[in-house]
Amino acid sequence: MRPSVALLRKDLLLERRAPEAVPAMLLFSLTTFVLFHFGLGRDEVSGQMAAGVLLVTLLFAAILGINRLFVSEQEEGGFDGVLLAPIDRTALFVAKAAGLFLFLSLVEIVAVAAFAILLLGPSPWPALPGLLLTLALLNAALAVVGALVSALAIRTRARDLIVPIVALPLLTPALIAAARLAAPLFAAGGAQALPTKWLAVLALYDLVFGLLAYAVFDFLLED
Amino acid sequence: MYGKGLRALSLATFAALTATFALVFFYAPLDADQGFIQKIFYVHVPVAIVTLCAYVLGGIFAAIHLKTHDRGWDLRSYVVIHIALIFNVVGLLTGAIWAKASWGHWWVWDEPTLVSFLIVFLLFATYQPLRFSIEDPERQARYAAVFAVMAGAFVPLNFAAVRAATATVHPRTFGTTGGGLPSQMAWVFVVAIVAMALLFALMCCYEIAAKQTRWQLRALRRRLLGSDAVAPLGRSAAPALGEPSRSAPRESGRGSYPAEAPS
Amino acid sequence: MSVLFAVAPALPLDEAGKYVAGAFVAFVGVIVIYVAIMGVRLQRMSRELSELHRALEAREQGEAERAKGAAAR
Numbered sequence: 001m002r003p004s005v006a007l008l009r010k011d012l013l014l015e016r017r018a019p020e021a022v023p024a025m026l027l028f029s030l031t032t033f034v035l036f037h038f039g040l041g042r043d044e045v046s047g048q049m050a051a052g053v054l055l056v057t058l059l060f061a062a063i064l065g066i067n068r069l070f071v072s073e074q075e076e077g078g079f080d081g082v083l084l085a086p087i088d089r090t091a092l093f094v095a096k097a098a099g100l101f102l103f104l105s106l107v108e109i110v111a112v113a114a115f116a117i118l119l120l121g122p123s124p125w126p127a128l129p130g131l132l133l134t135l136a137l138l139n140a141a142l143a144v145v146g147a148l149v150s151a152l153a154i155r156t157r158a159r160d161l162i163v164p165i166v167a168l169p170l171l172t173p174a175l176i177a178a179a180r181l182a183a184p185l186f187a188a189g190g191a192q193a194l195p196t197k198w199l200a201v202l203a204l205y206d207l208v209f210g211l212l213a214y215a216v217f218d219f220l221l222e223d
Numbered sequence: 224m225y226g227k228g229l230r231a232l233s234l235a236t237f238a239a240l241t242a243t244f245a246l247v248f249f250y251a252p253l254d255a256d257q258g259f260i261q262k263i264f265y266v267h268v269p270v271a272i273v274t275l276c277a278y279v280l281g282g283i284f285a286a287i288h289l290k291t292h293d294r295g296w297d298l299r300s301y302v303v304i305h306i307a308l309i310f311n312v313v314g315l316l317t318g319a320i321w322a323k324a325s326w327g328h329w330w331v332w333d334e335p336t337l338v339s340f341l342i343v344f345l346l347f348a349t350y351q352p353l354r355f356s357i358e359d360p361e362r363q364a365r366y367a368a369v370f371a372v373m374a375g376a377f378v379p380l381n382f383a384a385v386r387a388a389t390a391t392v393h394p395r396t397f398g399t400t401g402g403g404l405p406s407q408m409a410w411v412f413v414v415a416i417v418a419m420a421l422l423f424a425l426m427c428c429y430e431i432a433a434k435q436t437r438w439q440l441r442a443l444r445r446r447l448l449g450s451d452a453v454a455p456l457g458r459s460a461a462p463a464l465g466e467p468s469r470s471a472p473r474e475s476g477r478g479s480y481p482a483e484a485p486s
Numbered sequence: 487m488s489v490l491f492a493v494a495p496a497l498p499l500d501e502a503g504k505y506v507a508g509a510f511v512a513f514v515g516v517i518v519i520y521v522a523i524m525g526v527r528l529q530r531m532s533r534e535l536s537e538l539h540r541a542l543e544a545r546e547q548g549e550a551e552r553a554k555g556a557a558a559r
Binding site for chain 1: 342346376380388
Binding site: 426 | 505506528
């Protein structure tokens with residue numbers, strides 16, 4: 001546990017001193033909302049379309065963050081450090097996933113507010129508790145899959161190209177579940193109850209991929 | 224060597240495929256709802272089943288490779304996924320033809336099998352580019368195995384999720400005759416699935432035999448004509464087991480410590 | 487059945503046959519393409535094999551002549 005916490009603290013410190021990932025993801029989300037306004041030709045969205053616009057934007061913003069996740073490890077010898085230190089190598093995975101989760105949460109706080117102001121038709125307040133739960137589960141999925149795919153891609157030649165084409169299909173079930181969860185929240189007539197079936201699907205996805213990624217991450221670091 | 228079983232396997236596959244086609248056109252009854260179009264299903268569905276099982280099998284082989292560090296399992300995993308990708312394309316093509324025949328559109332989002340098929344295709348289509356972008360053969364095998372394990376676990380999850388998300392307005396052919404296939408149709412399906420599975424196994428065996436023969440030829444050439452007569456294989460996505468191991472080129476910018484300060 | 491006709495587009499049987507034929511042709515076509523690719527590979531391999539065979543014979547002949555020459559001296 002302590003190595004993961006140490007690694008996580010290092011990442012948070014780096015991001016606080018020289019913020020690059022969080023502002024970039026945030027700006028990207030806001031710009032994408034504007035693009036959607038012009039692309040869809042609509043002043044406001046509700047229901048399934050609102051869920052789709054918000055979640056796809058967050059997904060693409062997350063890809064930006066995932067691309068950059070292991071860059072400092074690759075360039076400054078962090079991988080060797082983890083290999084040499086007497087720690088469990090999956091501590092790196094846990095730290096990176098947790099870091100990505102926190103960065104995504106930070107981005108979402110502002111991005112969802114911007115979405116509510118810019119594009120969302122119905123009032124966001126009644127949707128908030130359900131939305132928090134949905135986004136928390138989605139962030140977990142993004143964090144787990146993102147950390148693994150990022151580690152996989154960073155040591156290939158075509159890193160930035162590999163991450164989107166591998167991560168996005170892998171994340172499709174999570175997106176399906178999150179979209180089905182968010183759609184009733186943004187319903188035009190007022191927020192409705194969360195369909196628990198999809199909560200279960202998303203939680204199951206998180207669990208399965210979390211365990212799987214935890215199990216195979218070691219093999220990426222062997223050298 | 225794989226040569227011995229190949230002839231028997233080829234004959235069995237040919238027989239099974241011929242039997243399937245004969246049964247489909249002369250024995251299987253016409254479907255009550257879809258009519259003659261339903262015959263496409265005898266190709267589309269077995270191909271789909273074999274493809275999905277093959278992807279999972281590729282994941283299993285990859286897991287075995289990770290555990291045993293035996294590159295032979297990586298070769299098997301690679302070939303299985305490669306052939307499964309071809310089957311996947313055939314499944315999508317036949318599925319599109321069936322959609323056009325049934326509903327007039329080349330693509331329908333209502334069919335969960337087709338949709339999850341497309342997603343799985345998009346995922347596994349990245350397998351070869353991923354392998355190609357890693358030069359060190361051992362690391363290529365290991366990273367590809369990690370990918371194959373994740374993707375293999377993804378296949379059933381994805382199938383279930385898409386199925387749950389798709390509101391099937393159109394009655395599914397399997398269930399139209401009130402609670403399952405009549406026994407005649409079921410028999411033809413079973414034969415068709417067996418035939419597709421045999422075809423898949425045959426193509427995998429051919430691939431592996433071809434690769435092994437090529438490596439043996441190269442090794443012979445090296446011994447007869449000297450190492451200079453044999454051009455190195457160069458970058459490739461496929462595992463190369465019979466080649467002399469090249470020293471792994473260090474990827475640029477990997478783990479460089481700050482230079483020692485001059486004393 | 488009549489309900490389905492009301493909902494689904496009416497397809498005459500010969501047109502349906504066209505689609506079924508298309509699907510089966512696509513399937514068989516892929517197999518044929520694969521066999522063709524395998525055939526090309528096999529040709530290339532047998533050509534290389536015969537080349538190696540010739541090289542081996544040339545080497546063995548050369549060794550035999552050298553052995554004869556050494557024995558004659």
